[in-house]
Amino acid sequence: MNHGYTVKNGDLMNYDSTLSYIMNQLPMYQRIGKLAYRTGLDNTLMLDEYFGHPHRKFRTIHIAGTNGKGSVSHMLASILQEAGMRVGLYTSPHLVDFRERIRVNGKMITKHFVAEFISNHKSYFETFDPSFFEISVFMAFEYFLQNHVDVAVIEVGLGGRLDATNIIQPLVSIITNIGKDHTEILGDTLEKIAAEKAGIIKKHTPVVIGETQPETIPVFSGFSERLEAPMVVADQTYGIDYSMRTTDGYQVFNIHHNGDVIYPNLKSALMGHYQRKNTVTVLTAIDQISRELPVSKEHVYAGIRNVVKNTGLSGRWQIISANPLVICDTAHNTEGIRVVMQQVKETPYKKLHLLLGFVNDKDILGILNYLPVGAEYYFTRLSVPRTMNETDLAKLAEKSGLIGKSFSTVKEAFEKAKQEAGRDDLVMITGSNFLVADFLEYFGKLTTLGEID
Numbered sequence: 001m002n003h004g005y006t007v008k009n010g011d012l013m014n015y016d017s018t019l020s021y022i023m024n025q026l027p028m029y030q031r032i033g034k035l036a037y038r039t040g041l042d043n044t045l046m047l048d049e050y051f052g053h054p055h056r057k058f059r060t061i062h063i064a065g066t067n068g069k070g071s072v073s074h075m076l077a078s079i080l081q082e083a084g085m086r087v088g089l090y091t092s093p094h095l096v097d098f099r100e101r102i103r104v105n106g107k108m109i110t111k112h113f114v115a116e117f118i119s120n121h122k123s124y125f126e127t128f129d130p131s132f133f134e135i136s137v138f139m140a141f142e143y144f145l146q147n148h149v150d151v152a153v154i155e156v157g158l159g160g161r162l163d164a165t166n167i168i169q170p171l172v173s174i175i176t177n178i179g180k181d182h183t184e185i186l187g188d189t190l191e192k193i194a195a196e197k198a199g200i201i202k203k204h205t206p207v208v209i210g211e212t213q214p215e216t217i218p219v220f221s222g223f224s225e226r227l228e229a230p231m232v233v234a235d236q237t238y239g240i241d242y243s244m245r246t247t248d249g250y251q252v253f254n255i256h257h258n259g260d261v262i263y264p265n266l267k268s269a270l271m272g273h274y275q276r277k278n279t280v281t282v283l284t285a286i287d288q289i290s291r292e293l294p295v296s297k298e299h300v301y302a303g304i305r306n307v308v309k310n311t312g313l314s315g316r317w318q319i320i321s322a323n324p325l326v327i328c329d330t331a332h333n334t335e336g337i338r339v340v341m342q343q344v345k346e347t348p349y350k351k352l353h354l355l356l357g358f359v360n361d362k363d364i365l366g367i368l369n370y371l372p373v374g375a376e377y378y379f380t381r382l383s384v385p386r387t388m389n390e391t392d393l394a395k396l397a398e399k400s401g402l403i404g405k406s407f408s409t410v411k412e413a414f415e416k417a418k419q420e421a422g423r424d425d426l427v428m429i430t431g432s433n434f435l436v437a438d439f440l441e442y443f444g445k446l447t448t449l450g451e452i453d
Helices: 015-025 029-036 042-051 069-082 111-125 132-146 190-200 217-226 275-289 297-305 307-311 334-345 364-368 390-399 410-420 433-448
Strands: 059-064 087-090 102-104 151-155 173-175 207-209 231-233 239-245 251-257 260-268 318-321 325-329 352-356 376-380 404-407 426-430
Touching: 015 111, 015 132, 042 132, 059 069, 059 190, 069 087, 069 151, 069 275, 069 297, 069 307, 087 132, 102 132, 111 132, 132 151, 173 190, 190 217, 207 217, 207 275, 217 231, 231 275, 239 275, 251 275, 260 275, 260 297, 275 297, 297 307, 325 433, 334 364, 334 426, 352 410, 352 433, 364 390, 376 390, 376 410, 390 404, 404 410, 410 426, 410 433, 426 433
Parallel strands: 059 151, 059 173, 087 151, 173 207, 207 231, 325 426, 352 376, 352 426, 376 404
Antiparallel strands: 087 102, 239 251, 251 260, 318 325
């Protein structure tokens, strides 16, 4: 079925009213949490039938994992763009603009398409109450189809087995790593979470596992063997011993395999040390993808170097300004925070100012245990209903020896941190995707007003 671009059900909704409908009326996990999560694929299969299986008309790559799947998705999309392909990219959550979720060759979906898609199909959606995520997945599939993509990189929303994206038949399935996140939905052990994410493994389809974890490798191996899906483990294939920062603002790696340097001086626009693991995962995936699509080493070098420019990736060890150094990172669980805090330790500064906010269903005590006692803290609430109250966060943090002030908005917290930070200090904004989203939205307004150099 080709729904085209013609509005069939009344007048075209304007973009603002469409966005309000999408964000406020459809059940949305990012806002309300577990209540929005669908425990089956019934809605997805109904939508797939209604739209005529659009994902079958272009090639796909599927990416799951606890941390790193966004970075891996963007790097792969950038490499494929450099190879001359028309590339769809579906990721979540967005930071500032809903349209960040759906891109073709780095350009966000048009406002007109968003409005027209909802106008055309709203009456059907209201017959069975699909979720925000289910609707956004099929908006992406339809957009990619209408824009004639050669391949689409599809990031899993949550888990894998029951995720609305899990109807595609990809060229390769990728699982970056497993950590204890969303345990109330996915399970309370690494093995249980791995089994949920292993649900994206398809019969006779290569699967790349990013990290060797003793609890999860047997789970993945079992799925791989039953489905006759060739499995490759990235950190057993390639290695990065260290990285350096270049004077022109890149992180540079030497990638080795069996003792030989395979990718010397590979420059990445992404500055987080955790990108070493993600990059190894990407290279292992490219080995599989290049069997089906024309991708060369030159495309890999260009794609990783130009990932921010090509795909608009933000919020990953993103350096906002200097003097004081301001950095934001979307780390939002214990594993992510642990790695980010290790990099903070290796970053020169005189005093650390940490701006923190969390959603209330995370392992907040576990995260707080990785934070330094000597820093100056600015606790804030987020602009989503799932936010933890800033005063409750401050009280909880105090029990861990973390002392600071509370603020009702990210704007107030950042303004105070900026006021108190010296030129040689570090202001770090981390703890939640939504904290970084709120900060980047405010920072964007400051930049527009010329208030930040």
